[in-house]
Amino acid sequence: MTDSGSEDLSNEPPIIFYKHRPEWDDVTPVPQDDGPNPIVAIAYSELFQDVHDYFRAVLKSGEKSERALQLTDDALDLNPANYTVWQYRREILKHLEKDLQEELTYVRGVIERNAKNYQVWHHRRVIVEWLQDPSHELELTEAILSRDDKNYHAWEHRQWVIRTFKLYDNELEYVDRLLTEDIRNNSAWNQRYFVLNNTSNFPADIIDREILYTIAKIKKVTNNESAWNYLRGVLERSDYGICENSVVKQFCEDLYASGNRSPYLLGFMVEMCEEQIEKGAGDSFYNLEQAVRLCDSLAKEYDTVRKEYWNYIARCLTNKRNSHCNNGSSKALIEEMNSAASDGTIVTSVDE
Structure with missing residues (x-):
């Protein structure tokens, strides 16, 4: 004006x-x-x-x-x-x-100029609810995400409309296109999990398919935190946790043997060791000694920014009676680390 x-x-x-x-x-x-x-x-x-x-x-x-x-x-x-x-x-x-269709046209123009404004998206949602017409929403959010694939408001609106009007059918294809364009797109990985979580409840065949899908992506970019997090999330929906799937174990062992030292690979292997230790079923590869070696490598060479964190995890695994380690707290801390890496903050110490 x-x-x-x-x-x-x-x-x-x-x-x-x-x-x-x-x-x-x-x-x-x-x-x-x-x-x-x-x-x-x-x-x-x-x-x-x-x-x-x-x-x-x-x-x-x-x-x-x-x-x-x-x-x-x-x-x-x-x-x-x-x-x-x-x-x-x-x-x-x-x-x-x-005419509320005219209002949708109006608010689309406002969204295109103010795509990160909560109130604009909220207004759009109310009008769609009044009309019970979601026919323009996937195209709109796709257009906004094509400019900014991390736009939280667009993703939130897309998930709302998919969940409310049961529009899951072609969403995995859309997500796959996004991951083909940018394999590190954390929002697309999250959307893939959202779709499967709301449509399949992760039966064994879906878990096996997603493991192979994710491993193929990790092979392309091993330093991709998003894919490792997705793999972890899929395995946690299984009956056997993250350390009992033979395909994943072999993949990690082969990657490690090839000389790959991605901090996400090493951190994942630490979790596999911890799960075996907690089950009292440590083997010749996933055991306490291996976990401590991995933590030491991470602290000294491959993830030095979180040196204190990895030293702490090593101490916890060595002394399970430490009050910080009861009830699976080190897994919670690993999740905290992953969150910290995503939003830019740094975990420097977890000692009291």
Whole structure:
């Protein structure tokens, strides 16, 4: 929006302030009340003040009209995160019995300009619920994700619409395309798990298929944390945990024997050792001595940023009576480490 006092460099006509519009003469604007002594007064532009003063007046009077709807357009153009404006817009839409397909077109435009705005996506969801029509949602989210494949709001909306309207059929194909484009796309790996978790409950044949699928991806990029996390998640849905699948064990052993020292491979093998130790079934490869060696390698060479963490895990595995290690706490800490690696934070110490 450009105000009427600025030079118009576009083909659009200049914005006329509401206070200068004859059709709004019957409305007394309501200024924002920040109290007598605001600590940090925000320097709103004249245009922002004008639009919101009139919006407050309409909200106060309860007017639900075409001009009030247009007023919400202007208010949301200035601040698309304003929940009150969106809520009142929905009340106007219902009152005027507006064409909600047109509203979907409108809100798509707002989303395309503000794709990381929660309130915009929430409004979209409400309109879809009112219409009970999800026919545009997968295409919309795919378009947004093609620009930013980590957009949380788009993924959340996509999962909501798939779950609500049972649109699972072609989602694995879409996910596979994303992983072909970017094998490290953590959001796509998460979506794959979401689909299978909601459609299959991971029977043995699906687990076997997903193990082979994930191993094939890991072979392409062994330093891909997302794939290792997915493999762990699939194995944890099995009856035998992460250390009893012969295909996975052989894959890890072969990868290790080839000289690969991905920290995600080594960390995964530490977990396999721990699971065997807890079962009292350590073998010639997955045992306490191997776990300590792996932790030492991680701490000193392959994951030095988490040196203290790996030293701690080695101590826990050596002394299972340590209070920090009871009830599978080291597995919980491994999950914490994975989370930390994803969001950029660093686990430096876990000692009390």
